[in-house]
Amino acid sequence: MEKRKIVIAANWKMNTNLDEAVELASEMLFELSEIDSVETILCPPFISLQKLKELFTDTRIKLGAQNVFYEEKGAFTGEISALMLHDLCQYVIIGHSERRQYFCETDEIVQKKLASAVNLGIKPIFCVGENLEQYQSEQTEEVIITQLTRGLSGLKLPDILIAYEPIWAIGTGQAASAVEANEVASLIRRTFGELFGLDAAGVLPVLYGGSVNADNIAEYVSKTDIDGALVGGASLKSSQFVSIIKRVAL
Numbered sequence: 001m002e003k004r005k006i007v008i009a010a011n012w013k014m015n016t017n018l019d020e021a022v023e024l025a026s027e028m029l030f031e032l033s034e035i036d037s038v039e040t041i042l043c044p045p046f047i048s049l050q051k052l053k054e055l056f057t058d059t060r061i062k063l064g065a066q067n068v069f070y071e072e073k074g075a076f077t078g079e080i081s082a083l084m085l086h087d088l089c090q091y092v093i094i095g096h097s098e099r100r101q102y103f104c105e106t107d108e109i110v111q112k113k114l115a116s117a118v119n120l121g122i123k124p125i126f127c128v129g130e131n132l133e134q135y136q137s138e139q140t141e142e143v144i145i146t147q148l149t150r151g152l153s154g155l156k157l158p159d160i161l162i163a164y165e166p167i168w169a170i171g172t173g174q175a176a177s178a179v180e181a182n183e184v185a186s187l188i189r190r191t192f193g194e195l196f197g198l199d200a201a202g203v204l205p206v207l208y209g210g211s212v213n214a215d216n217i218a219e220y221v222s223k224t225d226i227d228g229a230l231v232g233g234a235s236l237k238s239s240q241f242v243s244i245i246k247r248v249a250l
């Protein structure tokens with residue numbers, strides 16, 4: 001099968017104020033403006049989306065939000081809806097393990113968020129992944145299938161990316177091996193195929209996330225079922241993030 005376009009997404013998490021975000025994004029833009037073979041997505045904190053949207057007008061760099069609430073509007077103090085985001089960014093991260101852990105997001109909440117984003121034409125980067133205990137007791141497959149089937153339930157063929165992020169690999173420097181990550185990516189593709197058909201599974205972008213850096217990225221994307229990466233820590237330094245992209249650019 002022909003290799004799909006590589007996607008490299010940056011998740012800045014709760015880092016950068018507005019000035020820092022503009023500075024970091026500007027440095028990246030300067031280095032990456034010539035590269036069109038990699039789909040590059042930056043997911044800054046909400047407060048910087050508008051400014052970065054202006055900065056990236058007429059460039060190939062895309063923007064994503066890190067979260068979204070599932071209702072469109074109303075009395076939900078502190079929340080941001082897909083309706084508010086849809087003219088600011090093209091992507092949104094949903095179901096990240098940090099949100100599942102710190103904000104008690106269940107698969108049911110994740111499903112509603114996915115539905116809301118898809119309805120408004122924002123592409124979700126849907127994160128799934130097992131924790132260390134589940135990994136050590138060989139429950140990875142079961143956890144991934146459950147998160148996928150619950151998260152995607154009730155959705156019509158969604159325009160979506162799925163990121164496999166084993167929790168034990170996030171921010172630890174203990175990246176999953178490319179072979180292991182590819183096995184789970186392949187499971188994700190098969191499960192998606194069972195839900196939405198083989199053709200859809202064939203073109204589904206599947207990313208790996210968890211301690212990705214410029215030294216290990218090439219091995220991940222050389223695997224048949226991995227189409228790119230969701231990068232945390234290494235996306236906060238322009239030089240490191242740019243090196244990751246340059247390693248996979250044609």
Ligand SMILES: O=C(CO)COP(=O)(O)O
Pocket residue numbers: 011096165169170171172173209210211212230231232233234
């Ligand atoms: O959580 C991640 C991206 O969403 C991965 O974070 P690190 O790249 O810092 O391990």
